[in-house]
Amino acid sequence: MKEIIRYLNDIIKGLCTLVKGMAVTGHYFFHPKLITTQQYPENRATLKMQERFRGEVIMPHDANNRHKCTGCGICEMNCPNGSIEIITRMIETPEGKKKKVIDKHIYHLGMCTLCNLCVKACPTGAIVMGQKFEHAVWDRSQLTKVLNQPGSEIMTDEKE
Amino acid sequence: MAFDIYDFTSLTSSIHEGLATFLPPVGVLVAEWLLVGISVLLFVAVFGLILVYLERKVCALFQQRLGPMRVGKWGLLQTVADFIKLLMKELITPNKADKFLYNLAPFIVIIVTFMAIAAIPFAKGLQAIDFDIGVLYVSAVASLGVIGILLAGWSSNNKYSLIGAMRSGAQIISYELSVGLSLITMIILAGSMQISEIIQAQSTGWFIFTGHIPAIIAFIVFLIAGTAETNRGPFDLAEAESELTAGFHTEYSGIKFAFFFLAEYVNLFIVSAMATVLFLGGWMPFHVGSFEGFNAVMDFVPPIFWFFGKVMFVIFVIMWFKWTFPRLRIDQILTLEWKYLLPINLLNILLMTLIVLMGWHF
Numbered sequence: 001m002k003e004i005i006r007y008l009n010d011i012i013k014g015l016c017t018l019v020k021g022m023a024v025t026g027h028y029f030f031h032p033k034l035i036t037t038q039q040y041p042e043n044r045a046t047l048k049m050q051e052r053f054r055g056e057v058i059m060p061h062d063a064n065n066r067h068k069c070t071g072c073g074i075c076e077m078n079c080p081n082g083s084i085e086i087i088t089r090m091i092e093t094p095e096g097k098k099k100k101v102i103d104k105h106i107y108h109l110g111m112c113t114l115c116n117l118c119v120k121a122c123p124t125g126a127i128v129m130g131q132k133f134e135h136a137v138w139d140r141s142q143l144t145k146v147l148n149q150p151g152s153e154i155m156t157d158e159k160e
Numbered sequence: 161m162a163f164d165i166y167d168f169t170s171l172t173s174s175i176h177e178g179l180a181t182f183l184p185p186v187g188v189l190v191a192e193w194l195l196v197g198i199s200v201l202l203f204v205a206v207f208g209l210i211l212v213y214l215e216r217k218v219c220a221l222f223q224q225r226l227g228p229m230r231v232g233k234w235g236l237l238q239t240v241a242d243f244i245k246l247l248m249k250e251l252i253t254p255n256k257a258d259k260f261l262y263n264l265a266p267f268i269v270i271i272v273t274f275m276a277i278a279a280i281p282f283a284k285g286l287q288a289i290d291f292d293i294g295v296l297y298v299s300a301v302a303s304l305g306v307i308g309i310l311l312a313g314w315s316s317n318n319k320y321s322l323i324g325a326m327r328s329g330a331q332i333i334s335y336e337l338s339v340g341l342s343l344i345t346m347i348i349l350a351g352s353m354q355i356s357e358i359i360q361a362q363s364t365g366w367f368i369f370t371g372h373i374p375a376i377i378a379f380i381v382f383l384i385a386g387t388a389e390t391n392r393g394p395f396d397l398a399e400a401e402s403e404l405t406a407g408f409h410t411e412y413s414g415i416k417f418a419f420f421f422l423a424e425y426v427n428l429f430i431v432s433a434m435a436t437v438l439f440l441g442g443w444m445p446f447h448v449g450s451f452e453g454f455n456a457v458m459d460f461v462p463p464i465f466w467f468f469g470k471v472m473f474v475i476f477v478i479m480w481f482k483w484t485f486p487r488l489r490i491d492q493i494l495t496l497e498w499k500y501l502l503p504i505n506l507l508n509i510l511l512m513t514l515i516v517l518m519g520w521h522f
């Protein structure tokens with residue numbers, strides 16, 4: 001008798017769980033607003049990427065064409081596949097001190113795996129991950145980018 | 161030519177008489193065979209394409225996706241484009257395949273579906289053959305399809321194909337029982353195996369309402385077993401993509417693959433049509449007892465729309481199964497059949513017999 005009750009119980013429970021599952025998918029079916037797919041080339045104007053999306057490495061500059069990169073080279077050391085090359089030069093500050101500043105922050109987008117290690121390692125937060133993802137170009141030399149803009153300087157007065 | 165959307169008998173008889181005026185009796189027979197054959201062929205091709213499109217859209221909506229959107233408005237021409245692609249693809253026969261059986265298998269599968277469609281009543285008078293044993297004929301013919309699947313798996317000389325075919329064989333032969341027994345349950349209620357009579361018996365109410373409890377149980381069992389019969393839904397382990405690449409049709413390409421593909425969807429239609437005929441009244445409009453006004457309004461909708469509406473409903477439910485439930489293992493499938501569906505079915509037949517004998521149905 002116990003066996004029969006368990007058997008019937010199995011059937012009823014099974015049917016209930018099946019109906020539960022169908023209710024979930026049925027809810028999706030009758031609520032097309034829940035659709036998450038986006039129609040990419042059409043929605044280009046309104047396309048909003050996720051905050052954590054990693055499109056490329058960029059170096060934000062402020063209105064006075066200044067960035068935060070000290071040229072320390074930690075990002076270059078942390079890059080697993082050598083996508084970053086740091087070229088520095090020595091300058092003389094007004095006080096007469098010699099100081100190393102960034103000359104060229106070279107970024108090979110073609111080799112980059114967007115692993116985010118350089119951004120994590122950067123002590124000053126000079127480089128971040130950008131949202132742009134349409135990187136197709138006609139020549140691969142165009143994939144080698146210089147991240148610091150020409151004539152840019154380091155933000156120094158902020159700390160002093 | 162008399163044409164009446166409510167009763168196709170006048171149309172078919174006027175075609176018959178029109179042919180008889182300028183052809184000898186044998187010629188009329190041959191011409192009618194050809195006409196029926198061509199219309200079934202057209203129906204299978206067009207309806208198959210529509211079903212494939214619907215499946216992709218319905219699946220997408222269940223999974224919060226959009227589905228095909230690029231080819232034509234809302235991707236309406238997607239399946240047409242796919243079909244053209246399949247027609248143009250190279251037909252590859254593996255070197256060590258059993259050539260004859262390999263080429264024969266897709267034709268067996270597709271011919272079987274044509275044979276089953278012959279007995280499906282689309283509307284009043286719109287049925288190729290109305291056998292005395294229509295229900296038995298459809299279930300017998302539909303079960304022939306497994307031979308094509310087994311042949312395809314065996315002759316491909318591929319381990320995936322063979323495993324898929326064997327699983328499919330074990331599954332279809334087991335679920336044949338449940339389908340047959342749930343059909344018998346309804347035949348007890350109808351008192352006839354002739355499809356036109358079964359539909360006529362439902363003019364006062366569909367069997368799922370007049371047969372109440374046992375009919376509803378039989379309907380659920382039939383839906384589950386029918387899904388398994390068509391190798392779909394949670395029972396698609398014959399082609400289980402993640403384990404067997406594509407199961408029995410792994411080695412097929414081009415139009416031969418399209419035959420298997422089309423046959424699967426037409427089988428889906430046949431199962432839904434049988435469910436419609438036996439449980440939901442076929443092309444019979446929805447009638448409630450003696451509400452004359454309501455019944456007259458329902459009669460206004462042509463039977464062919466009733467039929468396709470109900471078939472689409474059943475197809476939608478089966479698609480709902482497919483895109484909700486995870487695939488069963490082979491032992492789970494056989495457990496479900498032999499330990500659950502079969503005993504339930506046998507008890508259900510007893511219950512139905514009792515109800516019919518005591519006259520407890522409506």
